[in-house]
Amino acid sequence: MQFDKPATTNPIDRLKVVGKPIHRIDGPLKVTGSATYAYEWHDPDLAYVYGYPVGAAIAKGHVISIDTQSARSATGVLGVITTLDIGDLPKGEKNTANLFGGSRVQHYHQAVAIVVAETFEQARAAAALVEVVYAAEPGAFDLRAAMPNARTPEPSTEPDSAFGNFEAAFKTAPVTLDAEYTTPDQSHSMIEPHASIAVWDDDAVTVWTSSQMIDWWRSDLAITLGIDKEKVRLMSPFIGGGFGGKLFLRADALLAALASREIGRPVKVALPRPMMPNNTTHRPATIQRIRIGAEADGKISAIGHESWSGDLPGGGPEVAVMQTRLLYAGANRMTSMKLATLDLPEGNAMRAPGEAPGLMALEIAIDEMAEKLGMDPVAFRIANDTQVDPEHPERPFSYRDLVGCLEKGASVFGWDKRQAPGMRREGNWMIGMGVAAAFRNNLVVSSGARIRLDSRGIVTVETDMTDIGTGSYTIIAQTAAEMMGLDVDKVEVKLGDSRFPVSAGSGGQFGANSVTSGVYAACVKLREAVASKLGFNSTDAIFENGEVRSGNRAVPLSEAAGADGLVGEDKMEWGDLTETHQQSTFGAHFVEVGVDVVTGETRIRRMLAVCAAGRILNPITARSQVIGAMTMGVGAALSEELSVDTRYGVFVNHDLALYEVPVHADIPHQDVIFMDETDPYSSPMKAKGVGELGLCGVSAAIANAIHNATGIRVRNYPITLDKLI
Numbered sequence: 254m255q256f257d258k259p260a261t262t263n264p265i266d267r268l269k270v271v272g273k274p275i276h277r278i279d280g281p282l283k284v285t286g287s288a289t290y291a292y293e294w295h296d297p298d299l300a301y302v303y304g305y306p307v308g309a310a311i312a313k314g315h316v317i318s319i320d321t322q323s324a325r326s327a328t329g330v331l332g333v334i335t336t337l338d339i340g341d342l343p344k345g346e347k348n349t350a351n352l353f354g355g356s357r358v359q360h361y362h363q364a365v366a367i368v369v370a371e372t373f374e375q376a377r378a379a380a381a382l383v384e385v386v387y388a389a390e391p392g393a394f395d396l397r398a399a400m401p402n403a404r405t406p407e408p409s410t411e412p413d414s415a416f417g418n419f420e421a422a423f424k425t426a427p428v429t430l431d432a433e434y435t436t437p438d439q440s441h442s443m444i445e446p447h448a449s450i451a452v453w454d455d456d457a458v459t460v461w462t463s464s465q466m467i468d469w470w471r472s473d474l475a476i477t478l479g480i481d482k483e484k485v486r487l488m489s490p491f492i493g494g495g496f497g498g499k500l501f502l503r504a505d506a507l508l509a510a511l512a513s514r515e516i517g518r519p520v521k522v523a524l525p526r527p528m529m530p531n532n533t534t535h536r537p538a539t540i541q542r543i544r545i546g547a548e549a550d551g552k553i554s555a556i557g558h559e560s561w562s563g564d565l566p567g568g569g570p571e572v573a574v575m576q577t578r579l580l581y582a583g584a585n586r587m588t589s590m591k592l593a594t595l596d597l598p599e600g601n602a603m604r605a606p607g608e609a610p611g612l613m614a615l616e617i618a619i620d621e622m623a624e625k626l627g628m629d630p631v632a633f634r635i636a637n638d639t640q641v642d643p644e645h646p647e648r649p650f651s652y653r654d655l656v657g658c659l660e661k662g663a664s665v666f667g668w669d670k671r672q673a674p675g676m677r678r679e680g681n682w683m684i685g686m687g688v689a690a691a692f693r694n695n696l697v698v699s700s701g702a703r704i705r706l707d708s709r710g711i712v713t714v715e716t717d718m719t720d721i722g723t724g725s726y727t728i729i730a731q732t733a734a735e736m737m738g739l740d741v742d743k744v745e746v747k748l749g750d751s752r753f754p755v756s757a758g759s760g761g762q763f764g765a766n767s768v769t770s771g772v773y774a775a776c777v778k779l780r781e782a783v784a785s786k787l788g789f790n791s792t793d794a795i796f797e798n799g800e801v802r803s804g805n806r807a808v809p810l811s812e813a814a815g816a817d818g819l820v821g822e823d824k825m826e827w828g829d830l831t832e833t834h835q836q837s838t839f840g841a842h843f844v845e846v847g848v849d850v851v852t853g854e855t856r857i858r859r860m861l862a863v864c865a866a867g868r869i870l871n872p873i874t875a876r877s878q879v880i881g882a883m884t885m886g887v888g889a890a891l892s893e894e895l896s897v898d899t900r901y902g903v904f905v906n907h908d909l910a911l912y913e914v915p916v917h918a919d920i921p922h923q924d925v926i927f928m929d930e931t932d933p934y935s936s937p938m939k940a941k942g943v944g945e946l947g948l949c950g951v952s953a954a955i956a957n958a959i960h961n962a963t964g965i966r967v968r969n970y971p972i973t974l975d976k977l978i
């Protein structure tokens with residue numbers, strides 16, 4: 254099905270199941286520990302063995318030799334496979350660095366060997382006995398030092414934009430800001446580590462893994478192993494968090510497949526936590542310069558945003574300027590991204606790539622401008638709202654209610670009680686409130702599904718979509734139930750198997766809207782099959798209460814299915830509505846903090862997110878995503894930072910003891926409000942993504958609240974105690 258005109262009334266609009274606060278259908282499996290995650294898959298007929306990876310101890314250079322003698326003779330060891338034995342392997346299309354194979358070392362902890370043993374402990378012990386001799390080369394590890402060499406990147410994403418005359422308008426504006434902001438390297442730090450089990454059957458391999466994108470992984474694993482894609486089956490039914498770290502094929506899956514092929518046994522590989530930040534991808538650090546000029550009445554006349562980031566050769570920039578192209582009005586504007594070559598581990602997508610770090614800077618700058626103008630920060634944002642893409646004024650937003658989010662949030666949060674910086678005190682706590690706008694584009698990705706109706710009247714949905722903790726199982730079940738006129742318990746959802754139709758997968762907050770639209774399309778096909786079998790006209794057949802009606806005939810779906818059942822399969826493809834209309838999601842974050850006047854410790858006291866993201870398919874799972882994202886924003890604001898050892902090119906704090914993510918005790922009560930809206934341009938579901946929106950802007954709201962509490966403006970994240978005393 255092609256979606257190329259605004260959605261009209263359709264069965265989803267009945268909202269008997271869709272839009273209802275239904276608890277996760279996979280919840281009982283998860284809370285009873287019976288959901289099978291990648292490393293736990295167990296077939297009693299198979300004799301699993303364990304692989305433990307060895308990561309490079311240099312950041313750049315070559316492996317000269319690997320002595321595996323002692324490791325091989327250690328207890329329980331079945332084999333050691335080294336990167337030199339394997340030789341050069343083709344690289345997956347979506348990987349920047351090689352995952353394994355050959356003598357070249359591109360980054361620290363790149364895999365150089367895997368030790369396989371009868372038990373995990375034996376493999377781990379023997380891995381310490383592998384001796385690697387390297388020829389190290391000097392590398393570039395310091396973004397600040399590499400800035401002068403940064404270049405305009407390959408235009409996979411348009412790296413620069415310019416409209417009007419920014420420089421002239423900025424120069425003549427009566428009120429201006431020119432400031433630099435920095436965001437550090439960050440690590441996804443999802444709870445479930447990267448883990449895989451590979452089992453070969455002749456020349457075909459099945460890999461149970463933890464992947465956000467089944468089809469991307471399947472293609473890249475086939476390329477790297479040098480076998481046909483049809484010979485690779487990937488399974489990822491349950492995932493303990495992804496955050497972007499599981500978008501692209503990772504070393505655990507490749508190492509498990511290679512080791513299993515070599516040893517002839519099913520091999521389990523989990524990346525040890527201390528290898529995750531350096532072996533896998535991370536969010537690259539940014540240096541951002543923002544210049545804003547405004548008239549005395551608060552109208553922005555010039556807005557410029559430049560961002561510098563680094564990556565390995567062949568990599569891309571952190572696209573931190575994207576939101577600045579769309580968020581506020583202003584006739585004269587420019588954005589630019591520069592990319593430096595760094596020999597740190599691969600930079601890539603993490604938790605709202607681009608907009609999250611971009612808004613960390615932009616929304617402090619907006620707060621600073623409001624202060625310079627003597628305007629309330631909410632009022633300043635509202636004064637600069639735009640209903641059209643400011644770079645292409647002929648393109649309207651499909652639906653944009655940033656103003657509604659800001660007004661609603663201000664009223665619910667009690668924004669009018671906010672005082673001037675440094676004026677509110679409770680004992681040792683300096684109290685402040687901050688606000689930031691939230692913005693994240695609404696992407697759509699082609700997505701397929703297959704729906705079976707059986708003689709029990711049960712509908713089974715099959716799609717290779719994943720559920721990374723977001724609620725995919727549940728919203729898919731709701732969609733199929735609504736379309737087929739069933740209760741949600743009459744729908745079974747099967748996900749995460751490459752034998753199912755290719756879906757959008759989980760990424761870029763495009764999953765929910767794209768995938769449910771694919772399920773909608775497949776359900777339309779199934780309704781047609783049911784109607785045609787019964788001799789009904791599919792356009793006036795009504796699917797309701799477990800039966801299908803036309804005229805004065807009503808047939809239970811179980812009966813319509815017949816003994817053989819019926820199947821509908823289709824995929825949703827997207828027309829040019831995303832070209833004619835700018836599709837984005839909006840929100841407003843309000844935060845109250847306390848900062849200890851003696852220690853400089855910041856405590857979050859209250860948080861509120863107001864989100865405008867089209868139809869909300871399930872307010873429970875959507876809220877859960879938003880509060881998770883708000884929590885990530887607290888981490889980014891206050892603690893998360895990969896520390897780079899610029900001598901050796903390694904992230905030194907590579908575990909959860911030293912890379913600090915927020916814990917429950919750091920997070921106060923969080924409120925989430927969804928604006929009541931539908932967007933007919935987004936899909937037949939009239940929904941949009943909401944997951945990453947909840948993160949975008951939060952950290953700046955915290956930084957702005959800290960400024961309001963203390964009068965101290967910190968422009969370098971994370972805002973640790975030392976920056977406040």
Ligand code: MOS
Pocket residue numbers: 465495496497498500602603604605606759760761762
């Ligand atoms: Mo997201 S960073 O696209 O998983």
